[in-house]
Amino acid sequence: MSNLPPLGGPTASYTPAQIRRNRLIFLGLVLALAGLVALWAFGPSDTKDQSSSLTAGDCFQNIGTDKEAKTKKLDCTDPHADYKVLKMDKDSVVDTFSCSDVPGTTGSLTQSGAGDWFVVCFKENDEKAEK
Known part of the structure; x- marks a missing residue:
């Protein structure tokens, strides 16, 4: 029987600080998009x-x-x-x-x-x- 190599997948583990930073970046992008939509809808x-x-x-x-x-x-x-x-x-x-x-x-x-x-x-x- 031969050994198969492991299937590809995430090999890096993220630290809690990196996860928090990524969530804040995502939240910032969502808020910026919401602001643009509000400006378009209720604009000048x-x-x-x-x-x-x-x-x-x-x-x-x-x-x-x-x-x-x-x-x-x-x-x-x-x-x-x-x-x-x-x-x-x-x-x-x-x-x-x-x-x-x-x-x-x-x-x-x-x-x-x-x-x-x-x-x-x-x-x-x-x-x-x-x-």
Whole structure:
């Protein structure tokens, strides 16, 4: 009968200090990852859509796209405030009906779903400061 060599496996033994250090490193990595997730979820408010808080007379910048607009409310003299709200209609989702009777309207923003239904009628902001 022949002797077989032992199967591969961990041959090094770790001291309690090394085990503690490795656990602290792992815990630090988990906490850093949790912090990044929290920052992403609850991050700066300038990336959040402020459309539902707009009222007539407010100015805003579209920080989204033309297809999926996200508004950032700004002071009307801010050079980035491209649009001025003429009407906020929280009782409608059809921009044709809501904005057709508002003089000076050059565009509209409609949001529907999740209990937040409204139409914002707006025009180009002529009060903004030059960039």
